[in-house]
Every structure is written in C-alpha cells, then in structure tokens.
Amino acid sequence: MQAIDFLADPAQVAPPRTVRIDFDDGSFSLRSPVALQPYARCIGEWVERWARETPDALALAERTPDGDGWRRLTYGELRRDVGRVAQALLDLDLPPQRPIAILSDNAIDHAVMMLATMHIGRASCSLSSAYSRLTQDFGRLRGMLQLLGPALVYASDAKVYGPAIAACDLDVPCVFSANADQWPGGLDLAALRATPETPAVREAFEAITPETHAKYLLTSGSTGHPKAAVNTHRMLCANQQMMAQTWRFLEHRSPQAASPPPPEGDEPAWGGPAPAREAPVLVDWLPWSHTFGGNHNLHMVLAHGGALHIDEGRPAPGLIEKTARNLREVKPTLWFNVPRGFDMMLPLMEADDALAADVLSRLRLAFYAAAALSPSTWQRLSALAERVRPGRPLWLTTSWGCTETSPAITSAHWALDGAGCIGNPLPGMEVRFVPNGGKLEMRIKGVSVFPGYRDMPRETAAAFDDEGYYRVGDAGRLLDEARPERGIVFDGRVAEDFKLGSGTWVSVGPLRIELVSQLAPWVQDLVVTGHDREAVGLLVFPSPQGAAEPAKLAEALRAVLRRRRDEGLGSARCPTCALVLDTPPHADSGEITDKGYINQRAVLARRAGDVARLYDGSDAAVIR
Known part of the structure; x- marks a missing residue:
C-alpha cells in the first residue's frame, strides 16, 4: 500500500x-x-466565534430553486439570522422544557431555526421528512410528535407539510418558509428573520450550561419504539x-498563533511556524x-x-x-x-x-x-x-x-x-x-x-450496566491482540446474531459484508436468515444492474453459493439458498433508514413470508 x-x-x-x-x-x-x-x-460559541473572526467566510450554501446557482450564507449573516430568529422565539413566550420540532429536509432555513433554538437554551429535534412526505399514513409521525410534545413546529412549505401536521392534531404555533398564509395562524420565517435582536438573546445564551439539552435525536426503533436520546451541549x-x-x-x-500546541508523550516536537x-x-x-x-x-x-x-x-x-x-x-x-x-x-x-x-x-x-x-x-x-x-x-x-x-x-x-x-x-x-x-x-x-432518554427512566436504566457503561449492542475484537494500537474490528450487532437449529452461532455482520462484496455489482444489499433453521439463507436486494439483468444476478448467486460450499466454510458461513426480492427496502416500515442501510430485524419481521419461501423446498424462485 x-x-x-x-x-x-x-x-x-x-x-x-x-x-x-x-x-x-x-x-x-x-x-x-x-x-x-x-x-x-455550547454550540452557539462556534457561530459567535466565526462571525467575529471570519464574518465574510462562507458557512452554508444550497442550490437556488432553479438549480443553476447557489444561495449562500456567510458566518456574519448566519449569526445575524440566528440572533433574529432566536429573539422571535423568545417573543413567542413558548412553554418551557418543550422542544422545537423541525420536519423538513436539510436546508439553510432548517439550520437557522435549529441553531437559533439552541442559541437560547432550547432543544431542537429534526424529524425525517419521509414521515411527512413519502407516506399517506402519518401514524409514525404522530407518535413521534406525541413523544416530543413540541412547543412549536417548523416546516419548509405549508403546502407540502400541512397535511402531515394537520393529521397530528397539534395545537402549537407553526412556522413555514413558504405558503405560511395557507395555514391557520401560520408564521412566516421571513418575518421572524426581520425581528430586531435585543439583549435578551445574549442573556439566554449566557445562561446555557454544558448540561443544557441541545437536541433530541430519535432512535431508529430497530429494537422497539423510538426513543428521544438527549444530546447535551x-x-x-x-x-x-x-x-x-x-x-x-x-x-x-493562523501563522500569527503565539505558539504551536505541545507534543504528546514521545511524539516528535512540532517545529517551525504553525x-x-x-x-x-x-x-x-x-x-x-x-x-x-x-x-x-x-x-x-x-x-x-x-x-x-x-x-x-x-x-x-x-x-x-x-x-x-x-x-x-x-x-x-x-x-x-x-x-x-x-x-x-x-x-x-x-x-x-x-x-x-x-x-x-x-x-x-x-x-x-x-x-x-x-x-x-x-x-x-x-x-x-x-x-x-x-x-x-x-x-x-x-x-x-x-x-x-x-x-x-x-x-x-x-x-x-x-x-x-x-x-x-x-x-x-x-x-x-x-x-x-x-x-x-x-x-x-x-x-x-x-x-x-427523555422522560424514559426505565429505558434509560436498561441502557447502562451496573458500572455505568452504555450498552450500545455492538460487538468488536482486536485486530492484533499483541498490538492493540492497530485497532478494533467491528464484529456485528450482538442482537442480530442468531443460532441455527444445530446450535451453531451465525455472525451476521461479517457474513453480510463478505457476501455483498462477492456479489458486486449485482447486489445492493442482503439480509441473512436462518434463526432456528438448519441452514443459512439470503434475502437479496438487487442493485439497479442486477435488477436489469436478472439472469446474470441469478448466475452470480449460484456461483457464490457453490464456491462457498466447495470451500467447506461450514454451516454458519455457507448459505444454501437465496431469494431475490422484487420490491426495495420500505422506509416507512423501517426496513431502511435515511442513511441508506438495512435494518435486518425489520426486514425479517416484515417479510416473514419470503423467509418461509426460502425454506419451503419447492419454490422455483429460490436459488440454490
């Protein structure tokens, strides 16, 4: 290398x-x-610093509506907008201890609302726009908002997000960047941006402590109902x-820095100008x-x-x-x-x-x-x-x-x-x-x-062991027992692994990575099956190339299954059957997250019928 x-x-x-x-x-x-x-x-110290030191430097940019150019915001402009929106939030006299919920995709307005909220010691919570835009069933969104109990909701466009908000029966102020006049009592973010900042913003900012709640992030729900994880400053x-x-x-x-940082331990000293x-x-x-x-x-x-x-x-x-x-x-x-x-x-x-x-x-x-x-x-x-x-x-x-x-x-x-x-x-x-x-x-x-977790003492207690360690649920091992500085190797989710009917443990994470690599470029992802069964099976999500050429995908699957069997890898690493799925992972059902990775447990639960087909023995669609 x-x-x-x-x-x-x-x-x-x-x-x-x-x-x-x-x-x-x-x-x-x-x-x-x-x-x-x-x-x-606190987070706001970063905004304050760069607005003071590099006010003309670019902070955020997004495509203009026509897609041809960029809307840009410098650090000086960002601090100005954050201060004004923060003042508007203070003027609304919102109920304390309740967060600001943001329903929209990433955008400059989203960032300004989020940073303004945190700048005055309130918590924000950004929710995936998929729960509002990519479904007609707003049940999950309703449950999340009930969990949060927001003091105010922001969304980019009242036309786009209005139906979802209405379905959640919220009696709170709603702020929009577009079409606010089409929502009863809707507030226009542009008006909030025009609010003159007063010393009240600085007073609220100075009252923030490191333990102040900055954000609530909702867990994926892969191990149960979503929970609001507290993120402090x-x-x-x-x-x-x-x-x-x-x-x-x-x-x-900068070269004007008084002196370079000191070396650590036996590392070489830093010489010359910073x-x-x-x-x-x-x-x-x-x-x-x-x-x-x-x-x-x-x-x-x-x-x-x-x-x-x-x-x-x-x-x-x-x-x-x-x-x-x-x-x-x-x-x-x-x-x-x-x-x-x-x-x-x-x-x-x-x-x-x-x-x-x-x-x-x-x-x-x-x-x-x-x-x-x-x-x-x-x-x-x-x-x-x-x-x-x-x-x-x-x-x-x-x-x-x-x-x-x-x-x-x-x-x-x-x-x-x-x-x-x-x-x-x-x-x-x-x-x-x-x-x-x-x-x-x-x-x-x-x-x-x-x-x-916010307002969940039982779930919080279960998340930590008796010595105060957080139980993240992942497994790992040392790459080199004699040299731990060489790093940790991820060894899968403890909760994803399972035993075959023979009692043999199947390590899902490493097996999945091996197989996706061997099946490139035909397979986008796959889910490993076999809990309490006699053999490992695969539910396969084809890549666009694999979906366009199903015969070549099937040929690649057969070749990999045959090669692993011939290599004598053992039952835990040798799948015997595979089924190519004809529908992609379903985001609303939690099968895939916004980040694009597969939720193994959700797929197995939702597609239990496909798992049964794998082991039926007579289904012609199953590749063996």
Whole structure:
C-alpha cells in the first residue's frame, strides 16, 4: 500500500496510541492515553466565534430553486439570522422544557431555526421528512410528535407539510418558509428573520450550561419504539474536540498563533511556524435527523469555520447525478458518505475521468460510516484515485459511534489495509469488551455519552450496566491482540446474531459484508436468515444492474453459493439458498433508514413470508 504522506506527520494527524486495561472478570477496556483538551461551552460559541473572526467566510450554501446557482450564507449573516430568529422565539413566550420540532429536509432555513433554538437554551429535534412526505399514513409521525410534545413546529412549505401536521392534531404555533398564509395562524420565517435582536438573546445564551439539552435525536426503533436520546451541549462540543485532537489538520491555526500546541508523550516536537488553519469544505446530503449528518458533519463544519454545501441529491437513481454535479462544482476537502453513496457514485466517476479528477482533486479523505465498506468498493475507490491523481493515494477511513454518543467513539486515524477496522477510542472515551455469547460486546464510558432518554427512566436504566457503561449492542475484537494500537474490528450487532437449529452461532455482520462484496455489482444489499433453521439463507436486494439483468444476478448467486460450499466454510458461513426480492427496502416500515442501510430485524419481521419461501423446498424462485 502506497504511503499517504500527511498521515506520518504528527502535526496533521495524531499517531495511533491506546492503553489496554484488563479486569478480573475476563473483560478488558481500551482508552486513549491523551487527555481531552478544553472544549466549547455550547454550540452557539462556534457561530459567535466565526462571525467575529471570519464574518465574510462562507458557512452554508444550497442550490437556488432553479438549480443553476447557489444561495449562500456567510458566518456574519448566519449569526445575524440566528440572533433574529432566536429573539422571535423568545417573543413567542413558548412553554418551557418543550422542544422545537423541525420536519423538513436539510436546508439553510432548517439550520437557522435549529441553531437559533439552541442559541437560547432550547432543544431542537429534526424529524425525517419521509414521515411527512413519502407516506399517506402519518401514524409514525404522530407518535413521534406525541413523544416530543413540541412547543412549536417548523416546516419548509405549508403546502407540502400541512397535511402531515394537520393529521397530528397539534395545537402549537407553526412556522413555514413558504405558503405560511395557507395555514391557520401560520408564521412566516421571513418575518421572524426581520425581528430586531435585543439583549435578551445574549442573556439566554449566557445562561446555557454544558448540561443544557441541545437536541433530541430519535432512535431508529430497530429494537422497539423510538426513543428521544438527549444530546447535551457538553456531548456535542466535547465530541468535536475529540476528533480535532485526532485530525489535527482541522485545528491548524493562523501563522500569527503565539505558539504551536505541545507534543504528546514521545511524539516528535512540532517545529517551525504553525500552518494556516484548514477550514473543511463539504458537500453533504446526510440528514440532520440522524447523528452522522446532524452532529458529526454539520458540527465539524461549524466548529472549524468551514463551509457546508447542502446536497439535494441522494444515493438513489435520478438523484445521484445531482450529487455528482455538486461534488464536481465544489471540490470538497472531506467526503462523508454511507457505503451505498460511494457505490452509486463510483460508476459515474469510473466512466468519466474528468468528473473523478474534479471530485477527488482536493480530498484529504473519503470517510464511510453507518455500515462497512465492501472490499470491492474500497478497491475501486483506491484504483480510481490512482488513475486520476497518481502519486496521491486516497485516505479511506471510518469511525464508530451512535446516536447516544454524539456520535464518535473511535477513529481510524491511520492508513488502513481495507475495511473492517473501526479505529481506537478517541480522547475522553473508553471502550470495554465484555464476553457475551461467544463475542465481545462493546460498552462505552466517556464525556460524550448521553445522560439518558427523555422522560424514559426505565429505558434509560436498561441502557447502562451496573458500572455505568452504555450498552450500545455492538460487538468488536482486536485486530492484533499483541498490538492493540492497530485497532478494533467491528464484529456485528450482538442482537442480530442468531443460532441455527444445530446450535451453531451465525455472525451476521461479517457474513453480510463478505457476501455483498462477492456479489458486486449485482447486489445492493442482503439480509441473512436462518434463526432456528438448519441452514443459512439470503434475502437479496438487487442493485439497479442486477435488477436489469436478472439472469446474470441469478448466475452470480449460484456461483457464490457453490464456491462457498466447495470451500467447506461450514454451516454458519455457507448459505444454501437465496431469494431475490422484487420490491426495495420500505422506509416507512423501517426496513431502511435515511442513511441508506438495512435494518435486518425489520426486514425479517416484515417479510416473514419470503423467509418461509426460502425454506419451503419447492419454490422455483429460490436459488440454490
């Protein structure tokens, strides 16, 4: 593997270091030996800082309605709008302790409402627009809003979101960016933006403490009914500081800085003048209703005075082309995505070297999360980078986290040989490995772990063990027992694994990754079946290419099933049957999240009939 120069520079990226602690009960933990440095008191401090230091720098951009240009907001303009909307919210004298619910997609107006809410010590909660726009059954949205009990609801357009809001029987003020006059008593965001700010905003801002609730993020519901995870300002600000101490290029300061940061431990001393700060530039579609897009990515931009170009595209047919256009125009420095997003961009870039060169020209890294990157995708991205920017290998990296940890727990801040490693604990975090059913369950302590679920004491208590570790439900193992600094390997969800009728455990996560890679480019994703059955089976979601050429997809499936059987891999790793599904994952039923990954349990529950067909023995559609 060709070396990536800046990864060897401790002024740019922290060297991989970790400490292992063994316990008498057979468990052990890993933590960073580096102390967490001071961090911001609240989210609003970032907005205040850059409005003061770089008021003319771009903060947010989104496509204009005609799609030809960009609507842009500088940090000075962002602070102005945040202050004015915050004042309008104070003037409404909303009931205390109740959040502001936001129903719309990512947008500048969405960001202003969310940041204004947090600027005066209130909590915001962004809900997936799919619950309002992509269904005629608003039952899930109604349940979420009943759980939240919002003081106010914001949506981009009264025409688009009005039916959903009306179905939820809310007796609260509603704010819209468009067509507010078509909603009884509707408030126009433009009018809120024109409200003169008074010292009351500063007074409310100064009253915020690190423990003040900043956001409520709703869990996916994969293990039950959705819960509102509390995200405090402490969690969110500390998490960005953790990552900045690891990706040090984010913290590069101006040449006028008094002195460079001190070295850590036995790392080389930093010599010479401090390099200029590198503000991150992103093109990002990941929804702010989830922690990856709303906390990790948006907050990284705000924490470091960067620019976020809101991507109206998605990893879906007919929308991925919009993403490609935006990436080409902006030329981001960091590229965050889920594996499906990279999978759908690759064919476009592989067919157009000029596009690939534009997209990759300024990239420091391509970062994948929410699911593992398949080996074939890893290889194709690396080969593409070598072709269009020879001598500058692309850093492919990842981390591991969740909604309840705001989100990052680990970081793979070194060159990896391939997918699977999720890095090591960030400063301020500890990962404990507890034996559980043949695996090592990972449990978490640290400054960015949530205090609990809002108004759910029983669920909160169940989320933590007797020693106060958060039980995230994932399993992991060391890549190298003798060298823990080489990182942790993700080993699937503890709750997803199952036993065959023979009593053999099936490790779902690693098996799924292997098979999706071996079946590229015909398969988009798959679900592993076999609980209490005699053999492993597969429910297969075809890729667009696989759906267009079903005979070739079937041939590829038969070849993989036959090869794994001939290799004698054993019943836990050798599927015997597969069924290609004729409908895609259903978002309303929870089969796929906004981030684009499969919810194994939801698919198995909703498609129990298809699971039965796999094992019927006489269904001609089943591939064996």
